[in-house]
Amino acid sequence: MRRIEIILSRLLWLIPTLVGLVVVVFFIANVVPTDPARIIAGENATTEQVEALRAELGFDRPLWEQLGIYVRDLATGNMGRSLYTQRPIADDLAHRLPATLELTFAAIIIAIGLGIPLGVVSAVKRNSLTDQVLRVLSVSGLAIASFWLAMELQMLFSTRWGLTPLNGRISGFGPDEITGFFVLDSLLTWDMESLGGALLHLLLPAVTLALPAAATILRFTRAGVLEVINSNFVLYETAMGLPRGLIIWKYVLRNALISTVTQIGLIFGVLFSGAVVVEAVFDWPGLGTYAVQSILQSDNKAILGFTILVGVVFIVVNLIVDILHTFIDPRTLK
Amino acid sequence: MTDALLTISDLSLGFRGEAGFAHILDGVNLTMRPGEIMGLVGESGCGKTTLARAILGVLPRAALELRGGAIGFRGTDMLADGAAQAAIRGRRITFIPQDPFSSLNPVFTIGEQIDDLMKWKSPRRGEGGRWPALLAPYGRSRRAADRAAVIETLEAVQLPQPERLLRKYPHEVSGGQRQRLMIAMALLPEPDLIIADEPTTALDVTIQAQILGLLRRLASERGVAVMLTTHDLGSAWEICDAITVMYAGQDVEAAPVTEFFRAPAHPYTNKLLASLPDAEGGGAMTGIPGEVPDFLAPPPGCRFAPRCERASAACATRPAQTPRGPGHLVRCVHPVAAPVHAEAEA
Numbered sequence: 007m008r009r010i011e012i013i014l015s016r017l018l019w020l021i022p023t024l025v026g027l028v029v030v031v032f033f034i035a036n037v038v039p040t041d042p043a044r045i046i047a048g049e050n051a052t053t054e055q056v057e058a059l060r061a062e063l064g065f066d067r068p069l070w071e072q073l074g075i076y077v078r079d080l081a082t083g084n085m086g087r088s089l090y091t092q093r094p095i096a097d098d099l100a101h102r103l104p105a106t107l108e109l110t111f112a113a114i115i116i117a118i119g120l121g122i123p124l125g126v127v128s129a130v131k132r133n134s135l136t137d138q139v140l141r142v143l144s145v146s147g148l149a150i151a152s153f154w155l156a157m158e159l160q161m162l163f164s165t166r167w168g169l170t171p172l173n174g175r176i177s178g179f180g181p182d183e184i185t186g187f188f189v190l191d192s193l194l195t196w197d198m199e200s201l202g203g204a205l206l207h208l209l210l211p212a213v214t215l216a217l218p219a220a221a222t223i224l225r226f227t228r229a230g231v232l233e234v235i236n237s238n239f240v241l242y243e244t245a246m247g248l249p250r251g252l253i254i255w256k257y258v259l260r261n262a263l264i265s266t267v268t269q270i271g272l273i274f275g276v277l278f279s280g281a282v283v284v285e286a287v288f289d290w291p292g293l294g295t296y297a298v299q300s301i302l303q304s305d306n307k308a309i310l311g312f313t314i315l316v317g318v319v320f321i322v323v324n325l326i327v328d329i330l331h332t333f334i335d336p337r338t339l340k
Numbered sequence: 341m342t343d344a345l346l347t348i349s350d351l352s353l354g355f356r357g358e359a360g361f362a363h364i365l366d367g368v369n370l371t372m373r374p375g376e377i378m379g380l381v382g383e384s385g386c387g388k389t390t391l392a393r394a395i396l397g398v399l400p401r402a403a404l405e406l407r408g409g410a411i412g413f414r415g416t417d418m419l420a421d422g423a424a425q426a427a428i429r430g431r432r433i434t435f436i437p438q439d440p441f442s443s444l445n446p447v448f449t450i451g452e453q454i455d456d457l458m459k460w461k462s463p464r465r466g467e468g469g470r471w472p473a474l475l476a477p478y479g480r481s482r483r484a485a486d487r488a489a490v491i492e493t494l495e496a497v498q499l500p501q502p503e504r505l506l507r508k509y510p511h512e513v514s515g516g517q518r519q520r521l522m523i524a525m526a527l528l529p530e531p532d533l534i535i536a537d538e539p540t541t542a543l544d545v546t547i548q549a550q551i552l553g554l555l556r557r558l559a560s561e562r563g564v565a566v567m568l569t570t571h572d573l574g575s576a577w578e579i580c581d582a583i584t585v586m587y588a589g590q591d592v593e594a595a596p597v598t599e600f601f602r603a604p605a606h607p608y609t610n611k612l613l614a615s616l617p618d619a620e621g622g623g624a625m626t627g628i629p630g631e632v633p634d635f636l637a638p639p640p641g642c643r644f645a646p647r648c649e650r651a652s653a654a655c656a657t658r659p660a661q662t663p664r665g666p667g668h669l670v671r672c673v674h675p676v677a678a679p680v681h682a683e684a685e686a
Binding site: 248 | 428430431435439448449
């Protein structure tokens, strides 16, 4: 299959995947025994008032009909209105998406930057002291609860040493908004003050989110390198006298990354949805805090919208991973 | 012996594992002259590949235990001088691997792999600076000259459409083509010696003869010596100038190819030749009774003694190399006097 065929077939698969996602998420959201109409109407509302509100919001219709309406609206980008903010959910999500994506991207960059080189070193020097230390650290990295790590980092870096801001995304107004990504926007507008502020605010939450991911990437890279390092082509390259650095960091690493890239795709999705806790601790105005509020308010449609968005991010990232694979491993194009 | 290209003297080494010390090479002597095509013959597991890898310096270091001896290449002591050996590897001595299917990196194009080889091992490369491997520069004029040499060599190994081939990935070309490619890559650094470790074992029988013929012709034309390890006396007969026979990690007999087949002196060599099927198709194949000894506890002296009908108590001490004729050396207390095989043919 050629690359374009692979991409097109994956894009075609997007449609049934998305439909399946929406249907499943919609029914799960409606299984929860809450009564949004009563919550909106308030404690003092009469039964008639609640019924009227329910009819107005369409909650009295059969579930399949509600699903039909929801899908029809969704196709035009309309996810309904949030019961809590009274604004279109799609707008709320779109407004908060850049904050979470920025945090997730920062975290995944840190995780890759730490995980891959350390994984290679760990494999090349396997069973050495370096390897043992890295393996212990990576197990700890996976075991540490992120809310605890977040608070420890806050206490050290913000409270004790005053190096980083305690929470939030920026102090002051921030850069002029173009994309909603503060780092990118400050670069585009060449606003160095905002750039510094955005990066400093980003540092602790991104590191908190990144460490467990880095540990996973380290372990996969280490396993990948160990799998490849005794293969015949490494023996051949060594026997032909190519420099060790070239063999390890180019020829071995590319082979080892085949499985690691799949893992990084999954991790990105996990980080994106898992940002909820970190956002809560750092008061990060992203999707996570929005999701928490929506759940507390029984704001079903907002929860639905958030869940679908997370699903879409997962699907898109996996699509990107599939495309990346065709570049890393030409055998997929056979 | 000043004209020798490669001199291996009394090389003893093995690997330390959980089961103990496996003594693979036991006092191996071997000499190669420039331009000579030498067949290193023996059964699987006789130490041919270990010897080849010892010369290349790519034995697994963690378990390796060197007991003594030396590998001299044009006056360089390869075992003592790691830096000199690294400079020689891939440049003065190149390598053709056994399995061309798995010896090319599957995720890079053939062209990219050859480019890296030429960047580091081209004969036009000067003394490169101390660059980290991934950042080293590759000058434009040298790159162009190298590319011309690559195309010329790919044509010499009869690979059609070399420009297109360079853009392909290894899995897109056949096994025979890949082994031609390995030969080309071994020739490109313009080495003095190519170590070919059973280069045709993984290929179809119909292609084996072609590949060996090609290797023989190009090596002769370019004056490159070849050490060909093989378990196949037939192919050794066809392309080699000289043959060294190994048994269980010991060299037992070395001779120019005609002398070797005319008057084999070591009992093991005779058994090996007798085990070949006859050219006329007649004559039953005779195996050699007994088994190859355990490297963890090899018999003292001549390791073939336990399977040898001529053996005596004297065989418990390993005999020195004894001349039998011009270039013909044998290590045996009781060599076979009459050229048994030649008589059978007459």
